[in-house]
Amino acid sequence: MTSPTLPILDLRALDGGAAERALFLSALRAAARSYGGFYVTGHGVDQDLIDSAFAVSRRFFALPDADKQAIEMVNSPHFRGYTRVGWERTRGAADWREQVDIGAERPALPQGPGTPAWTRLQGPNQWPDALPELRPTALRLQAELTAVVGRLLRGVALALEQPEDTFDRLNGDTPTQLLKLIRYPGRATDGEAGQGVGPHKDSGLLTLVIQHARSGLQVETADGWLDIPPVPGTFVVNVGELLELATDGYFRADVHQVVTPPAGADRLSVAFFLGAPLGSRVPVLDLPPHLAAEARGPERDPSNPLYHDVGENNLKSRLRSHPDVAQRHHADLLQAHAV
Template structure:
């Protein structure tokens, strides 16, 4: 395995004057066009909030199992709540991590059999009664990182030769603001080294806060780059929405997480910023120079891409959480190929 460093980009350069902005945009284009991942500095998120999120997330995972299972993801159809170790599936294999998923606090939409199935995704989050401070901390985190993501999205738009607000129509009404707080178990307690299997992210972009232990690996030239933690940074990666909107000029890169060594664990907080579920991804009109390098989105028979955002997002949720799919989306599953929920003793 080779381990070249990922690029490091300073977001404050985007607002630092014409010359510095152009230099930043060139670096952003190169990073997103080649490896698809980079470290982000100059984001402006307060260090105190970062520390609060890490500490409060750790306290959540230290709760008794009964308190965490009271908000099991399988309860509602919205794919929000707690997932036990081994209950999420990637590429047909179990991921050895426990996690809590939250999204924007919105009311559930009325169930309408004629409405698209993705409308079932909207709804309130599940919060643990035993840790009331988790809700305000994570909702503040959601607000802060949404601001960072929108600044980055404006930069991506300009880097592609577009008006900086070109993506606003497909996120402004109700962006998909998805947070996962995640704890990866040590290798002595797992059945494999798959913390999470190789995959791409479906949204615009992802901002990842790592703890002090690595494990994230980025696919590159047939091998894997280790994305070691760098204090004060987020790791940012391009998602499928940007890849499709740019006709493949930008690259949504496959990545995975390996489980930490025996006797340890790994904490991370992932924020996924996506388009509104009722939107359709536009195909941008690129300059001739950029268009010549746009070879179309990657084709993967195991991961078909849909320009309808809600359909694309729901596809991944159903595949990753078969227990929720079976309970709340059985009408979408073919009778003889329904997923079997993972079982863990």
């Protein structure tokens, strides 16, 4: 449980002396470039809040099906709420997990002829009447993780020899936020690794993963899949597609997956995704020559085109991942997005 397989970076070093900060930035640049991620400690999020989030998550998933399905995602055109086991898709295959998706608590945007399709993604969350404590716990955690990612992005900017506020200016006051409370039920897989979540990249700038007690997360490397076990006091940080685009592939988003726990067990996890505002376009940063010379360009995958327009990139991901929501609320978009 405690043997790290990625570098561990202490975020407190970002606010340390010049030498300490320089070592941190060098380690961040190397880890993000080599692995597409790392563990982070010194993040400042109180362990009591993390424990509370896992406790309320456990209580939610223990509710009767009727109470969970009262906030089922298929009822939300904004892709918010509960998803049953097997109802989310990664590259067309069913993911063996149940989850609650919680975005920024913002009002739905007016719709009309010519309104960009991505505007449909903004809207209110769904909250369970049977568990009122879920809302304050989840929104507090979302706010604190947003602040952590903001600090990390300032480090990313400095590591790339950009102004420290580069991503602050890009994200403004309305970044794209998504918190997922996740449970992976165990099942027999006849000795094969079952798909908890299939191989994929995250669509935002950076992702934080808070693992509970059981492992299952894996990152793809040149030598195969690398297990990323839980390390107490740390979050796992993943580079997302928008950061890959912004750096012209100097950093590339890591491909990762989650394997299904064995029968008789389960696994809890919290994932937090932060991206630029839905209506923004991610610029290509003007890297200094010695870094630009090592930029490989974004990965070209015909099955997963990457868009600099944040709303389009996010919409593509959501339509593919949740075909039931797409069919009920966004059938007019399916052909254009090859879903």
